Amino acid sequence: MKTRILYGVIIGLFAVLQGCSSSAKNEASTAAAPAGGAPTDEIEKYRAMIADGNPADLYEAAGEDIWKKPMGPKNVSLQKCDLGMGPGVVKGAYTQLPKYFKDTNQVQDLESRLVTCMTKLQGYDANEIIKAGFSKGKRKDLEAVVAYVVAESKGMPINVVAKHPKEKQAYQMGKESFFYQGGPMDFSCASCHASNGKRIRLQDLPNLTEQKGAALGWGYWPAYRVSSGTFWTMQRRLNDCYRQQRFPEPIYISEDTIAVSMYMAVNAKGGTMNAPGLKR
Amino acid sequence: MKNKLSILAFTLLAVAGTVSAATPFEKMMSSSFQAKGQAGLDRLDQDAAQKFCSNPVNLDGGGDPKTREKIQKENMATIKQPSDGKYLGDWKSGEKIAQSGRGATWSDKAGSVNGGGCYNCHQINIKEVSYGNIGPSLWNYGKLRGYSKEVVEYTWNRINNSKAYNVCSNMPRFGHFKLLNEKQMQDVMALLLDPESPVNK
Amino acid sequence: MNQQRRSLMKYSAVFGLMASAGLISTAQAQEWNKAAFEGKGIDDVFKILGADSPDKSSAVTLNAPDIAENGAVVPVGITSTLKAEQMAILVEKNPSSLAAQFFIPAGTDSFVTTRIKMGQTSNVYGLVKADGKWLMTVKEVKVTLGGCGG
């Protein structure tokens, strides 16, 4: 206790000296933000302020390590995983997902494709990943890999097309699901995401039925979600949309979630992949 | 008799036929969801209004006007007027209900008190800057429309079952689906229609 | 003569202190300031920091949004035209007012940015200690309710 007080006195003296001897330097100071703008403009400023230093970076780094590390019952890495552009090709792969895969005879989004790779290459049990819950068990690893893979497409144009008959069917059924109303609040995705200029509270609602809006939605997810302090994959984004829609829970990587993703991604074609984003 | 039996058999076959001929979409929906908490799979079953409004051409006033009329009438018939005859409760409590968007999700406890989530879509008291715009502004609601019996009853009905007026209204049917109880709806009414409510200042 | 001797003595005494102070300031910077972080209310923390009632100064700038979309992440930056020795961020209505304290050695700019949590709309204080004196600036940051769950 005594020493603490002594420290205080000495430090105080030091501080005075230090202040005298060092020349005051003119560091560029940022002007105080002008008050009184429209709330939505102020929210824009807020978003700009946090844009640099997206904690999704931390997940990307972890995901890259997981991608490269031999793991699972077969003790192999994911480096031979084919995300649609050939085994091991990560750069740009996310711009083309979801897409039809011949080996599984299914349209797959990034997450269902990673489950395939973790199952076939590494020997994990798909069911375990599907039932794990978000941020839990092997799913947590998968989510980090998503951050890594998505970041490898950052800045590139979204290029998802419905060419294969199964892709066309997924798009159509995704659209039908997008407009499907149900539950005690009569909501569908379209209740909030089918017209322009709408918002809930102060959150803008992109019109996902049009290219511009779809690019704003699809192009900024997955994202680090500020309110939960967690990286959210697209599957998790959709899961929470359905929760807010008061629907029952969509099963992880179920046909519906992939179809709705297909609908959004095809609509977003030509937009820029800006994910991993940073969201409220 | 024989005839009747064959008709019955035919009906049974037809029913069986429709069941096995589930469309790929129906199959997708039934295989993609699981019950969680209070959100059971029955929430995917649609009533007439939900079915009608799942077709994009029927949104924004499109689609067959007769079907539209019919469903609206059916919804109008479900509305109950307040049991104690009072339309206006406490606006202060109404403001709290309007602020809260909680309730009815799989993560909400069954039986817990729901919010109205009104600010999600409406401007109400202009002091709250965080409001949505899916619905119209309700600022000065009573002051602008007056406090007549017609206005009061219309507002009550609209909160209870918005689809009585517009089948594809985006507003939840708060009374119809018991999202809010009678007292809560009276309180929200007061927020909009009590001359003492800050909304009408 | 007397005068000279005295100033010389003062000089050497201070010199000695300075040398040890260099080390001690590092120790202070690296030992978590429990009392300050557990201080309740702005005035309490001011006192513990030795700031009493710091003067408002245009030499201190607080870079924070008018409205935060989410109270879990509120970006806050402090800059100063003076050479800061220490900086601190305080939030009036948080359970503990002091959010962060920084020690800025010579050669490091009077500039820091971090992100803090705010439970509700509140005044946020940016404090700078320069020339041994605490100065401050204050700004209200509104924390809005957002999203469907409000």
Add this chain to the structure above:
Amino acid sequence: MADPMRVRAAENGGTVDVKILMKHDMESGQRKDASGKTIPAWFISTINVKANGKDVFNGQFGPAVSKDPFLNFKYKGAKGDKIVVTWNDSKGDKRTDEATAS
């Protein structure tokens, strides 16, 4: 063991701009778990940054610093400076990562 940080350091005109992201829950001590029990506070309490062995920044956090903390500061330095960042948390966990100013 704690997860690695992301440390970026870029030199421009004699000033090195250091940006650090730390992976930490920064549990506030205010939150409750599903059963209503308060989750105890757990947060990074001190952070030290050295460039070529010399202190360039010391920070202290309380539980009110956001989850996955971000820190940005600038010091007079040069390309190639070896930057070492160390944090300690309130449970005695610590983590050190390095970066080179570019």
